[in-house]
Amino acid sequence: xxxxxxxxxxxxxxxxxxxxxxxxxxxxxxxxxxxxxxxxxxxxxxxxxxxxxxxxxxxxxxxxxxxxxxxxxxxxxxxxxxxxxxxxxxxxxxxxxxxxxxxxxxxxxxxxxxxxxxxxxxxxxxxxx
Amino acid sequence: xxxxxxxxxxxxxxxxxxxxxxxxxxxxxxxxxxxxxxxxxxxxxxxxxxxxxxxxxxxxxxxxxxxxxxxxxxxxxxxxxxxxxxxxxxxxxxxxxxxxxxxxxxxxxxxxxxxxxxxxxxxxxxxxxxxxxxxxxxxxxxxxxxxxxxxxxxxxxxxxxxxxxxxxxxxxxxxxxxxxxxxxxxxxxxxxxxxxxxxxxxxxxxxxxxxxxxxxxxxxxxxxxxxxxx
Ligand SMILES: Nc1nc2c(ncn2[C@@H]2O[C@H](COP(=O)(O)OP(=O)(O)OP(=O)(O)O)[C@@H](O)[C@H]2O)c(=O)[nH]1
Ligand SMILES: [Mg+2]
Numbered sequence: 356x357x358x359x360x361x362x363x364x365x366x367x368x369x370x371x372x373x374x375x376x377x378x379x380x381x382x383x384x385x386x387x388x389x390x391x392x393x394x395x396x397x398x399x400x401x402x403x404x405x406x407x408x409x410x411x412x413x414x415x416x417x418x419x420x421x422x423x424x425x426x427x428x429x430x431x432x433x434x435x436x437x438x439x440x441x442x443x444x445x446x447x448x449x450x451x452x453x454x455x456x457x458x459x460x461x462x463x464x465x466x467x468x469x470x471x472x473x474x475x476x477x478x479x480x481x482x483x484x
Numbered sequence: 485x486x487x488x489x490x491x492x493x494x495x496x497x498x499x500x501x502x503x504x505x506x507x508x509x510x511x512x513x514x515x516x517x518x519x520x521x522x523x524x525x526x527x528x529x530x531x532x533x534x535x536x537x538x539x540x541x542x543x544x545x546x547x548x549x550x551x552x553x554x555x556x557x558x559x560x561x562x563x564x565x566x567x568x569x570x571x572x573x574x575x576x577x578x579x580x581x582x583x584x585x586x587x588x589x590x591x592x593x594x595x596x597x598x599x600x601x602x603x604x605x606x607x608x609x610x611x612x613x614x615x616x617x618x619x620x621x622x623x624x625x626x627x628x629x630x631x632x633x634x635x636x637x638x639x640x641x642x643x644x645x646x647x648x649x650x651x652x653x654x655x656x657x658x659x660x661x662x663x664x665x666x667x668x669x670x671x672x673x674x675x676x677x678x679x680x681x682x683x684x685x686x687x688x689x690x691x692x693x694x695x696x697x698x699x700x701x702x703x704x705x706x707x708x709x710x711x712x713x714x
């Protein structure tokens with residue numbers, strides 16, 4: 356019984372923790388998905404056999420197998436979304452670092468005055484999606 | 485001293501921890517070219533100070549506040565030299581002493597005649613073997629075959645850091661691949677912009693220093709993944 360309570364508390368804590376943060380539509384969808392996940396997790400903890408019942412309906416044998424499959428799918432979609440977000444922040448970081456390097460650079464030629472000339476052509480922050 | 489006929493040429497040199505050879509390389513380059521842009525990618529060995537010491541010879545140093553990669557450094561350099569209205573040609577040159585200044589000069593000359601927009605260095609042109617080891621050659625040749633296929637070109641060397649281009653070509657490049665996958669990205673953008681390109685036979689030296697510091701063959705796996713997951 357203790358393990359059940361501990362698991363439920365853990366699921367709630369994770370769900371609450373993940374619900375914090377900023378964003379718009381996609382964030383809202385992720386939060387709804389998370390709530391659903393938490394509800395399902397609680398159900399499967401309270402009624403361990405329910406998972407097996409569903410698994411047998413779906414022809415995957417034991418509930419533990421079903422859990423594993425779902426986990427694999429969730430894990431890979433997490434990796435994929437993480438990858439996309441990492442790439443985006445890497446691009447932003449690149450633009451920022453480049454801007455700094457260009458702003459601190461000496462003018463290209465003595466006769467061409469003003470450091471603000473440097474890099475004014477491209478790499479405005481707007482270029483980074 | 486630098487030659488006047490190259491006064492519209494900027495040499496862009498991406499640098500990451502090349503302190504042991506940088507002074508000699510820059511000395512060599514500034515003997516021919518009067519405008520050199522070193523993009524130091526947050527080196528930790530004082531490479532930037534070495535380059536700054538040569539500001540009297542036309543070396544301008546840009547420093548990324550964090551290490552971003554060779555592709556990012558090239559793009560930064562291109563944007564810097566494009567801010568010089570008198571810039572007509574750009575040469576990209578490696579800092580590890582593998583490239584030869586006379587090759588760079590000859591390639592800049594070819595761009596100068598207006599015959600081509602981009603001249604790409606090739607260590608394999610005319611069936612040359614190049615001075616690298618067998619495994620390296622094998623990986624490079626595989627990269628050439630794969631890149632030609634994916635880009636739709638017929639080049640003999642697709643991963644050579646020595647290039648010369650005119651202003652129009654420099655403007656057409658917008659590299660987003662910060663790492664080594666930029667070599668393929670450059671070719672794609674040359675193709676898409678409809679630039680006139682050609683290859684030029686160049687010598688690549690494989691000194692013990694360059695060999696020890698150069699790309700691990702395993703990094704080709706990373707480059708491939710970078711290219712596929714775009
Ligand atoms: N800005 C920057 N330059 C880099 C980085 N890594 C390498 N370079 C520079 O890029 C040039 C070529 O690097 P190498 O690692 O020798 O790559 P390569 O010449 O294509 O490969 P090898 O044939 O093995 O020598 C040198 O001028 C390096 O200093 C990096 O992370 N950032
Ligand atoms: Mg090298």
